[in-house]
Amino acid sequence: MDTMVADPLNGALLDGRYRIRGRVARGGMATVYHATDERLERTVAIKIIHPTYARDNRFLARFADEAKTIARLTHPNVVAVYDQGIHDGMPYLVMEYVRGRTLREILAERRRLEPAEALAVLEQMLAAISIAHRAGLVHRDVKPENVLVAAPPNGSGNLVDAVVKVADFGLARAVEASAEDQHGQLMATVAYVAPELVTGSHVDSRADVYSAGIVLFEMLTGRVPYDGERPVDVAWQHVDRDVPAPSKLVAGLPPLVDELVARATRRDPGGRPMDAGAMLAEVSAAREDLGTQTFVAHVFAQPTMEIAAVDQRPNWARLPGGAAPPTRTMPRAAPAGGRGGRPPLMDNLRARVARLTATERNRRKLLAAAVAIGVVVLISGYWVGIGRYTDAPSLLNLTQANAAAEAKRLGFGMKVGSGIFSDTVPKDTVMQQNPAPGGRLVRGGEITVNLSLGPELYPVPEIAGQLASVGLESLKEHFKVQQINDYSDTLPKGYIISTDPAVGTQLPPGATVKVYVSKGDYPMHVPTVVGKNINEARAILEAEGLVVGKVEYVDNQSRPRDEVLEQDPAQGAGVVKGAKVNLKISNGPPGFPMPDVNNWNCGDAKRELERQNLRVQVQTEGFFGENGNVRGQQPAPGQPVQMGQEVVIQCRLF
Structure with a gap:
């Protein structure tokens, strides 16, 4: 893929985090860049939606909803979505960066794939799409451009060992939903579009099965089944024609791939597998039966075209009685020589057979050969249909390690599936297996086991400091939420202060989490x-x-x-009016007798009492009272007092 260096976004920093390094590709709805996540120091791919759609508020809302759904799709064959945002008014997705090429680029280089490679690629495509279907999401734009193929880990060019990832889940739906008020709007690639999308009928997961079948057809033949002068002509051929068998274009293709294409591309959705998971099971069985035979043929791939709207059928579709247009057929070659037009080759063959059966000895030889061939055919048929299979052993209730050891001991492989939550079965114990115990299994084949994941528990996520409208949504994925509004001097109104239980606490789904949300200072x-x-x-x-x-x-x-030593809340703490402040007060040092200062000069008495760490209040009588003598005191002489205690002396001149 060529990287554009003149793009104005080169070197731009998105959201203070993603540094654009170069352009990877440009499509009808978005441009893809490779970038560096400077926070996590990893390479990512960023898909920036074109300004045409960025100005549509309906699209932006749908885009945000679809992005949340896509981000929850976790599967090795799905291009992971890490983040979303808006840069200069243009929404973008931050995705996993896959080091490889698109299936479109591979087909442009190789024209077509061997059946074993095509089925291996399709199997991983369907594994990814089936995850989306289980989440209630329909891709709606399955095509080679949205299939990324990483180089095989062993360095070989055989795509059987390659890693395949599917991208752009939900993007076509977001664009289409934003244009639902436009009559007949269709956002899809017409070479792969399902008939029900063209006619405006109800669309479900079977539309993706149809598109995957067209992709399989192209991988096998090097071309798409239909072409035409206008995109609308191509779209309506999906409605009015059956997809031809790939073997009609590439001689020698095995019948099983013809059957797979036919099953996936039936015009009536009811005749197709119900979703990608059902189609995946059929493809896996076909791969097992295919073996290692290769097929050689060369045809040229045809480019696909995108259609923005389908608002009319081609003229030929409106002929009286719904008649199809006239088709051209190739003239049949005239038969060569021989009796009744039979080719000379047939006469020669009949003559040779007559000579071989002319004598009894030759007839016996022919009979023995026929019997031997029959025995070989019977033995081969038995082996293919029955003999190579055996009963699957039971690995149920074994730990993962013990199950793997038991499978190896019996000569089988073991693959670990996605797992099942259980409150009763210990973690890492086999709960299910495929094939089931006693089921049909190829000798030396592989058993897929689903282990117990233990009780279904989820950690309380870190959402403190997030905007409540964002953080609460992520929490609601697994828990019930009780929102409590409280004051905060550190977070603005509408932001999350904390959660109860605390972050990281493991809780079952449906548990209640209290979320404290700031209502300001x-x-x-x-x-x-x-x-x-x-x-x-x-x-x-x-x-x-x-x-x-x-x-x-x-x-x-x-x-x-009586001096305040501590207060709670502390100085500066935020409180509401009427709040209580708790105090810790000093009892002071041990007491001592109150000195007798009666008849002392008032100034001398005050200084003496203060010297003994008492606080003195002077009460005077008369104009010169403060210069007079002490005529009374409280406490009385000899009464116990403590340091810091307040005492009173009365002073007057006479």
Whole structure:
């Protein structure tokens, strides 16, 4: 594939994360680039939708829905979707980067594939599409351009060993849905389009089966079954004609591939396999019966064309009585010589047979040869139909390791399937097998086992800090959600603060997860009262509309009595009006007797009491009272007091 270096997006950084390195290909709906995910340091493919569709709000909404569905398709033969976004108004998908070529490029180079290769590619295509069908998704645009083929791991050119991946699930549906108000709109590639898409009938998974059958036809013959001057002519041929057998174009193809093409491409959807999974089973059986025989033929591939709308049938489709157009046939060659026009070859053959059976000895030889041939045919038929098969052993209830050992001991291979959740069967224990115990199995064949995955548990995902409309959707995939709105000084309104249970907790599907969502900043914040006297602290808090909650006295030798040592909530914490603030208060150091300062000069008495770490309040009488003498004190002399305690002295001149 050629990489465009003059593209204006070269070097662009998408979403602060994806650095565009070059253009890979351009299609009818999107352009594909290879890029570097600078956050995870990996190469990815980015499909950017053309501006024509990016301006359609209906398309954007459908595109986002389809992207979420596609991202949940996890399968080795599906091109994984990692992320989605919008760059300069153009939506894009971030996908797995597959190092290889499209099936279209391979067919352009090789013209056609051997039957064994074609079935191996189709088997992996159907495995990917069947996953989508189980998720309720129809691809709607199965064609060689959407099939990526990675080089075989062993380095050979044989595609039997290649890894095949299918891309663009749901993209055609997103485009088509955005144009549903346009009469007769059809978004598909006409060379592969199912008849029901052309006629506007109900479309389901069998449309993908039809398209896969056309792709198989092209892999075997090097061309698509129909062509025409206009795309609409090609589209309606799918409705009005049966797909021809591939062996009519390529001599020597085995009948089983003709049968597969015929089954997949029946014009009536009811005659096809119900979905890609059913078709996959037929293809797997055909591969087993095909063997290693190769077939050689050369035909040239024909290009496919895309049609934007199908609004009328070709003129010939409207002939009276629905008659088809006249067709041209090749003249039959005149028979050569011989009696009654019979070729001389037949006369020679009859003469040789007559000579061989002229004597009794020759007749015995012919009879013995016929019997020997019959015996060989019977033995071969028995082996092909019955003898090469045996009963499948039971691997049920064995651990994976024991099942593999048992299968190997009996001469079979073992393949591990997708697995089944179970609350009763221990994890990694065989729950199902195919073939079932006692079922028909080729000697030395492979048994597919499905292991117990244990109880169906899912971890609570990390969604804190996400917009609620996004994070809640991912959580609802497995859990019920209880949304609780709360204040937050760190997250804007509408963002997720936390979850309960915490992130990573394993829960069964349907469990309830509490999600705390920010409703903005707290309406007020707690002032600091640490270091204040309890009475002063109470006044400050009440002035702010807060309430003193629990008051706890604690021993403290270094701080005065009644001083606030700690507060909860702390200074600056967000709270609502009327919230309680709990305080820890100092009991102060051990007490001592109140000094007797009666008749002292007021100034001297105040200084003495303060020297003993008491807080002094002076009450005066008369104009010169503060310069007078102490005429009373509280507490009385000898009463116990503590450091930091407030005491009172009354001062007057006389």
